[in-house]
Amino acid sequence: MLMVRVAEDELDSQIRSLLLPSPGDGVYARTALFERVIEGLTTFINRQRGPETLILSFPPVMSRSQLERSGYLHSFPHLLGGVSCLEGDEAEVHALVEQGDWVDELSATDLVLSPAACYPVYPMAASGGPIPTKGLLFDVASDCFRRESTHEIGRFQSFRMREFVCIGTPEQVLEFRTEWMCRAQRLAQVLGLSYRIAPATDPFFGRAGRLAAMSQLEQSLKFELLIPLRSEGETTACMSFNYHLEHFSSAWNLVTENGAKAHTGCVAFGPDRLALALFKTHGLDLGKWPAEVRGNLSL
Ligand code: AMP
Ligand code: ZN
8 A cells, every 4th residue: 555655656746747737627737848758649649540541630629519419418518618708899898807707797609628539520521421432531639628527647627639530331430440459559569558458437428328228239339448557556548449339420410322321430549648658657757768669759
């Protein structure tokens, strides 16, 4: 027990030198050293991108109505954050602020903070007509927000997400996910990280979805790559491998060229957590990281 405490304290102080706390819990200023590793991870992930992949970088906000239509409020409403603004012309808004109680006057806008990078992809793909026979691949990135209720190491409110998304037939999506689950393990190995893959206890559609259909299939909709981050016994999800079945196709009417409902899946990386795992494993001095790891991250 004492050993674990010491290790955690050490990790705490390491992280304090990489991520500077702000007044908001789970919100940090990232240091240059931390960002060097994030850049290395970005380049490393870029190299994994398949051919004919559409690359999109999304802003940290997205359409509220699109997120509603995607079913997010049925699964994770407790994590959602919205964008609220003061309504009126400039003079009216100034007057409101001067009254002092401006926070009570905020109104929700048509924007929310993106809780995951892939949500805007499905309506975008649907607007392009039927999904071609060979399927569609996307590489997307976004700053994400989740109103997490705890803020232990690695659980941010504001963090980055990078995803590869596949839209096509069930076979194409399942093959994409299976291949990624193998590849992710090789990637963790060449970065010198300890890991294990496990089915997620909190599937993509949230608890309500899980209770609605406890079938064997549903049980394997989500897997995660877990890395011991806080202590040896305590793992943190650093990647997830998701199969959404027809969830997004039903919401957006995504069809294949033969008229069948398309299936979708995504593989998500959490670069902030991966960077923490790298620092925890290899230390704060990049010069002392194993040559293979430095080479892979172009450091
Ligand atoms: P999920 O959609 O929950 O599977 O999340 C995808 C990936 O984003 C996870 O595997 C994590 O690497 C990362 N992630 C999710 N939530 C957080 C968080 N609160 N702080 C940092 N990274 C996160
Ligand atoms: Zn996704």
